[in-house]
Amino acid sequence: MKKSLLQSSRPKLHSHFINGRWGQTAPNGKSFENRDPANGQLLSVYPEATRRDVEDAVAAARKAFGMWRQVPVAKRGEILLKAMRFLEERKEPYAHAMTREMGKVLSETRGDVQEAVDTAFYYAGEGRRLFGQTTPSELTDKFAMSVRAPVGVCALITPWNFPMAIPSWKILPALLCGNTVILKPSSFTPDSARHLAEALQEAGVPDGVMNLLYGSGAAVGIWLTEHPGIDLVSFTGSSLTGSKVGETCGRIFKKCSLEMGGKNAQIVMDDADLSLALEGALWGAFGTTGQRCTATSRLIVHERVFKEFSEHLVARAESLRVGNGLDPKVQMGPLINDAQRAKVHQYVQVGKNKDGATLLTGGQILCKGDFENGFFYAPTIFHGDTGMTIAQEEIFGPVTVLIRVKSFDEAIQVLNDSVYGLSGSIYTQDVNRVMRAIRDMQTGITYVNAPTIGAEVHLPFGGVKRTGNGHREAGAQALDIFSEWKAVYIDYSGKLQRAQIDTHGSEA
Numbered sequence: 327m328k329k330s331l332l333q334s335s336r337p338k339l340h341s342h343f344i345n346g347r348w349g350q351t352a353p354n355g356k357s358f359e360n361r362d363p364a365n366g367q368l369l370s371v372y373p374e375a376t377r378r379d380v381e382d383a384v385a386a387a388r389k390a391f392g393m394w395r396q397v398p399v400a401k402r403g404e405i406l407l408k409a410m411r412f413l414e415e416r417k418e419p420y421a422h423a424m425t426r427e428m429g430k431v432l433s434e435t436r437g438d439v440q441e442a443v444d445t446a447f448y449y450a451g452e453g454r455r456l457f458g459q460t461t462p463s464e465l466t467d468k469f470a471m472s473v474r475a476p477v478g479v480c481a482l483i484t485p486w487n488f489p490m491a492i493p494s495w496k497i498l499p500a501l502l503c504g505n506t507v508i509l510k511p512s513s514f515t516p517d518s519a520r521h522l523a524e525a526l527q528e529a530g531v532p533d534g535v536m537n538l539l540y541g542s543g544a545a546v547g548i549w550l551t552e553h554p555g556i557d558l559v560s561f562t563g564s565s566l567t568g569s570k571v572g573e574t575c576g577r578i579f580k581k582c583s584l585e586m587g588g589k590n591a592q593i594v595m596d597d598a599d600l601s602l603a604l605e606g607a608l609w610g611a612f613g614t615t616g617q618r619c620t621a622t623s624r625l626i627v628h629e630r631v632f633k634e635f636s637e638h639l640v641a642r643a644e645s646l647r648v649g650n651g652l653d654p655k656v657q658m659g660p661l662i663n664d665a666q667r668a669k670v671h672q673y674v675q676v677g678k679n680k681d682g683a684t685l686l687t688g689g690q691i692l693c694k695g696d697f698e699n700g701f702f703y704a705p706t707i708f709h710g711d712t713g714m715t716i717a718q719e720e721i722f723g724p725v726t727v728l729i730r731v732k733s734f735d736e737a738i739q740v741l742n743d744s745v746y747g748l749s750g751s752i753y754t755q756d757v758n759r760v761m762r763a764i765r766d767m768q769t770g771i772t773y774v775n776a777p778t779i780g781a782e783v784h785l786p787f788g789g790v791k792r793t794g795n796g797h798r799e800a801g802a803q804a805l806d807i808f809s810e811w812k813a814v815y816i817d818y819s820g821k822l823q824r825a826q827i828d829t830h831g832s833e834a
């Protein structure tokens with residue numbers, strides 16, 4: 327073992343949060359380590375939930391649901407507002423802890439905590455809205471409306487790339503709507519999930535309403551998904567896992583929202599502001615070390631500006647400072663773990679050898695000097711074609727593919743040549759192209775003169791095609807995941823009125 331991996335004293339074993347208590351860890355249970363991907367340091371140790379823990383959490387959440395669903399929505403919103411204040415106050419320590427456990431640079435982890443703050447603010451306000459509809463009845467002396475009802479107990483399964491933001495997108499609207507939840511965060515970012523849970527507990531979320539279980543997707547994720555006491559599963563992660571979650575939920579009639587892969591493209595037209603497009607491409611492709619489902623993994627560039635754009639892009643990528651995200655000068659941190667780095671490197675080999683793409687820069691594992699104990703990878707740019715594996719499959723690392731096109735129509739065609747449809751972007755000054763792009767891009771999120779990353783929390787987040795299963799997170803749309811619409815008719819005529827019959831002149 328390398329020297330820096332050795333630790334004299336082992337950090338304390340954390341525990342699950344079940345029924346308002348920390349510390350119900352099963353004796354002699356399995357545990358896992360949380361390590362810093364920049365240097366391998368051991369940060370914390372967590373238990374793997376057992377079936378017993380799952381049973382306890384589901385029972386607690388089921389019991390609490392009866393009470394929580396009747397707490398006035400405005401009151402539920404106030405608790406979220408309090409949680410928002412705690413998160414805001416603790417942004418700095420939480421961001422530091424997040425950079426340590428997942429590697430992205432501090433400005434980005436501050437942004438991640440901020441995204442949870444914004445989400446709490448948004449849904450706290452929803453506590454004074456949660457609008458339904460009233461609509462005239464087709465009959466006299468009859469009143470009609472629709473109201474939202476909670477779904478029940480929700481299992482929330484979240485990834486490591488947005489360790490606080492993504493759990494907050496799920497927990498906060500779920501709680502606001504009156505559901506109770508069990509969060510199962512990624513085992514690579516348990517500290518951030520714990521911090522979010524602590525803030526919610528301190529803000530006054532009652533016992534059993536929010537529970538937190540650590541452990542693998544293959545065990546705990548599956549147990550939760552299959553459990554008859556869970557009414558809804560909301561999952562963000564890989565398409566492979568998402569399809570299994572969807573399959574299981576489909577089989578047992580469980581509500582399910584899936585947020586999965588992307589192969590997002592930025593189009594750069596010949597009339598684009600090239601320096602702006604360049605900044606956008608660098609941020610979109612290499613921000614979060616390319617580990618965003620919204621990352622710019624394809625750059626579709628008009629042939630007239632291709633040479634100039636690609637030369638500048640390569641030069642700028644080569645000057646990006648890679649290193650420990652805690653260093654304020656660093657612009658790109660490590661990948662999350664060795665397996666992810668190996669996967670990225672494997673794709674690079676496929677790009678070079680099988681696809682026959684031209685490697686313009688990068689393509690190497692960085693492992694010397696300061697990089698020795700971390701999972702660093704060089705910012706990588708290929709020149710390729712749309713049919714290549716590296717232009718089709720999600721890599722989830724700092725790798726992007728330049729594709730040369732001859733026209734706007736071809737650019738849109740290439741952008742849509744993907745099984746995914748999360749975000750897309752176009753850089754152009756031509757309003758007609760902008761409008762056509764908005765109409766024709768097969769994406770859930772469309773950017774104009776802005777990169778493919780950077781969605782705001784009050785707008786719907788999600789994608790078409792294999793990116794999702796038709797739901798949208800964030801904004802008012804997330805309420806549709808976490809509530810059921812209930813139609814209500816109140817007849818005050820004192821007689822039987824037959825819809826569709828008594829209003830249309832039939833002889834009764």
Ligand code: UN1
Nearest residue numbers: 488618619620779780781
């Ligand atoms: C993700 O990549 O999984 O729009 C989420 C963005 C962020 C969220 C990304 N606000 O890039």
